[in-house]
Amino acid sequence: MAGIDETALVPNPLPLDPEEQRRLRDARIERIGKWLLPFLIMVLAIFSWDRICVVNEIPKYILPRPGDVMRTLIADAPLLFGALLVTLKITFLSLALAVVGGVGLSVLFAQSKWVEMSFFPFAIILQVTPIVAIFPLINIYVDNQTAKLLLCAWIVAFFPILSNTTLGLNSVDRNLLDLFKLNGASHWQTLWLLRLPASMPYFLGGLKIAGGLALIGAVVAEFVAGSAGQSSGLASRIIEAGYRLNASRLFAALLLISFTGIIIFLVLSFVSDRILRGWHESALSKDR
Amino acid sequence: MANPAPAATNGETQLVLRSVGKTYANGTVALQGMDLTIRHGDFLSLLGPSGCGKSTALRLIAGLSQPTSGLIDWRGPKMKKSDVGFIFQEPTLLPWASVFDNVWLPLRLQGISRSSASARIGAVLESVGLGAFHNSVPRELSGGMKMRVSIARGLVAKPRLLLMDEPFAALDEITRFQLNKDLLDLWQAEKFTVIFVTHSVFESVFLSNRIVVMAARPGRMFGEMAVDQPYPRDQSFRTSAHYGELARDTSAMLGEAMGNGGHDGRH
Numbered sequence: 001m002a003g004i005d006e007t008a009l010v011p012n013p014l015p016l017d018p019e020e021q022r023r024l025r026d027a028r029i030e031r032i033g034k035w036l037l038p039f040l041i042m043v044l045a046i047f048s049w050d051r052i053c054v055v056n057e058i059p060k061y062i063l064p065r066p067g068d069v070m071r072t073l074i075a076d077a078p079l080l081f082g083a084l085l086v087t088l089k090i091t092f093l094s095l096a097l098a099v100v101g102g103v104g105l106s107v108l109f110a111q112s113k114w115v116e117m118s119f120f121p122f123a124i125i126l127q128v129t130p131i132v133a134i135f136p137l138i139n140i141y142v143d144n145q146t147a148k149l150l151l152c153a154w155i156v157a158f159f160p161i162l163s164n165t166t167l168g169l170n171s172v173d174r175n176l177l178d179l180f181k182l183n184g185a186s187h188w189q190t191l192w193l194l195r196l197p198a199s200m201p202y203f204l205g206g207l208k209i210a211g212g213l214a215l216i217g218a219v220v221a222e223f224v225a226g227s228a229g230q231s232s233g234l235a236s237r238i239i240e241a242g243y244r245l246n247a248s249r250l251f252a253a254l255l256l257i258s259f260t261g262i263i264i265f266l267v268l269s270f271v272s273d274r275i276l277r278g279w280h281e282s283a284l285s286k287d288r
Numbered sequence: 289m290a291n292p293a294p295a296a297t298n299g300e301t302q303l304v305l306r307s308v309g310k311t312y313a314n315g316t317v318a319l320q321g322m323d324l325t326i327r328h329g330d331f332l333s334l335l336g337p338s339g340c341g342k343s344t345a346l347r348l349i350a351g352l353s354q355p356t357s358g359l360i361d362w363r364g365p366k367m368k369k370s371d372v373g374f375i376f377q378e379p380t381l382l383p384w385a386s387v388f389d390n391v392w393l394p395l396r397l398q399g400i401s402r403s404s405a406s407a408r409i410g411a412v413l414e415s416v417g418l419g420a421f422h423n424s425v426p427r428e429l430s431g432g433m434k435m436r437v438s439i440a441r442g443l444v445a446k447p448r449l450l451l452m453d454e455p456f457a458a459l460d461e462i463t464r465f466q467l468n469k470d471l472l473d474l475w476q477a478e479k480f481t482v483i484f485v486t487h488s489v490f491e492s493v494f495l496s497n498r499i500v501v502m503a504a505r506p507g508r509m510f511g512e513m514a515v516d517q518p519y520p521r522d523q524s525f526r527t528s529a530h531y532g533e534l535a536r537d538t539s540a541m542l543g544e545a546m547g548n549g550g551h552d553g554r555h
Contacts, residue, residue, distance in 0.1 A: 173380065175376045175378060175380040176380055176382070178352055178374070178376075179374065179376070179380060179393075180397065181352065182350060182351070182352065182369065182372070182374050183369055183370070183393070183394045183397040183398070183445075184369040184397060184398070185397045189397055193382075193393070193396070193397075194382070197382070197384050200384070278384075278425050278427060279383040279384045279425055279426070279427055280383070280384075
């Protein structure tokens with residue numbers, strides 16, 4: 001009996017069978033591996049990159065070593081971060097406009113399926129035409145530089161929000177719609193209290209995609225505008241560095257854009273998680 | 289009908305269905321020639337197999353769809369939207385809203401503010417046994433508790449007629465028995481009329497004073513059974529010989545309705 005009393009004092013007194021022990025161990029290994037493995041692969045890739053440069057004696061203007069890129073990033077920080085700020089301004093403004101435009105249009109579409117049927121093809125045409133091909137026209141019709149870029153980035157970013165939110169507004173539980181009808185809900189009450197909240201998960205899914213696309217749209221727009229020497233964003237720095245064969249700066253700028261994209265995605269994922277927490281399947285922890 | 293107040297006097301006619309039928313555009317006859325008189329304070333079950341039009345009848349009475357033929361005749365004072373409560377097979381709650389806000393919904397749609405509805409919501413949640421769950425969200429509740437929220441929402445506007453479309457079909461038996469009992473208590477206390485759609489013989493016998501048996505293809509009324517057992521009914525009724533007889537008779541009628549004599553009623 002003394003032995004049993006002693007085990008009761010141990011913090012983890014549950015006697016686990018081998019199967020449960022193995023399951024626990026596997027879960028622990030997976031938790032660590034999920035972070036460690038990508039990190040190791042990344043370190044390995046950077047290390048090989050460096051070795052390849054050294055062993056093959058590749059000149060800096062063709063493929064700079066990772067260390068060179070980092071040094072350039074620090075040395076050119078004022079220039080690059082200034083340009084990033086310009087690009088970010090376009091990105092976030094166009095994302096905001098994409099939210100307003102996408103949600104606004106989808107609410108309009110939700111008013112009547114005739115409206116949706118009539119106007120949805122235009123949205124698709126805008127979406128499938130490469131922005132680079134539209135830009136010369138925008139360049140003719142729009143004078144203001146910022147407006148030009150905004151319009152480009154907006155065209156790229158608004159579609160996922162429009163199509164997802166439209167889907168969400170149309171995917172409301174039939175019984176809930178009946179319930180609103182039974183209680184004599186007005187059109188706007190149904191929209192405000194039922195359709196919009198119910199489409200939130202769809203909208204947030206679209207927003208996550210649109211966040212990345214707004215950045216891509218902004219950079220692409222700057223590229224096209226920048227080739228005419230009219231822009232001061234990151235893309236124009238890239239073009240400039242390309243002319244000068246400054247490969248280190250090209251890599252540094254690329255790095256900045258990628259990181260910005262990842263941060264935008266993470267921030268939007270976090271926001272989406274916060275909003276949906278507690279009610280939507282996608283935001284629930286998998287332990288439950 | 290001299291008194292316009294919604295007095296649930298048992299026996300007065302509340303609603304008459306006159307040869308009500310519904311045919312869909314694709315030619316399906318969902319309901320044919322249904323004649324039924326519903327009295328104030330009735331607990332009436334519509335019992336039948338799938339496709340017998342029982343849910344269609346409920347939706348017609350609720351005004352969710354319009355009959356192709358016949359007429360639904362409301363007696364007494366003019367019915368408002370809030371005089372009819374509807375409870376679906378699923379709890380059908382707003383997943384993002386708290387229990388309190390879910391129950392507030394029918395009143396909110398009438399333009400009643402949260403604070404002035406608060407006392408009524410508190411009372412109705414108390415009456416379904418959810419007094420301690422005002423701030424829970426549907427995710428946190430069990431199936432039975434969600435259905436209680438749904439019932440609270442159906443009752444919050446004090447309806448004179450409660451339409452229930454197989455509300456307990458998805459619940460386990462223990463929960464279902466408890467909800468059957470609690471529903472009867474609410475019905476006796478608040479004196480509303482219930483039309484209860486079910487495919488369970490035993491549930492209909494336990495709950496109702498009238499059972500309307502329906503047949504399928506085309507959906508139609510087959511016959512009516514009276515359940516003469518007085519209320520309140522409790523678990524001892526479930527085990528009584530009389531309950532067995534009633535269940536057997538109802539099963540027999542359902543069996544006839546389905547075109548086979550050997551139906552045993554065990555759905």
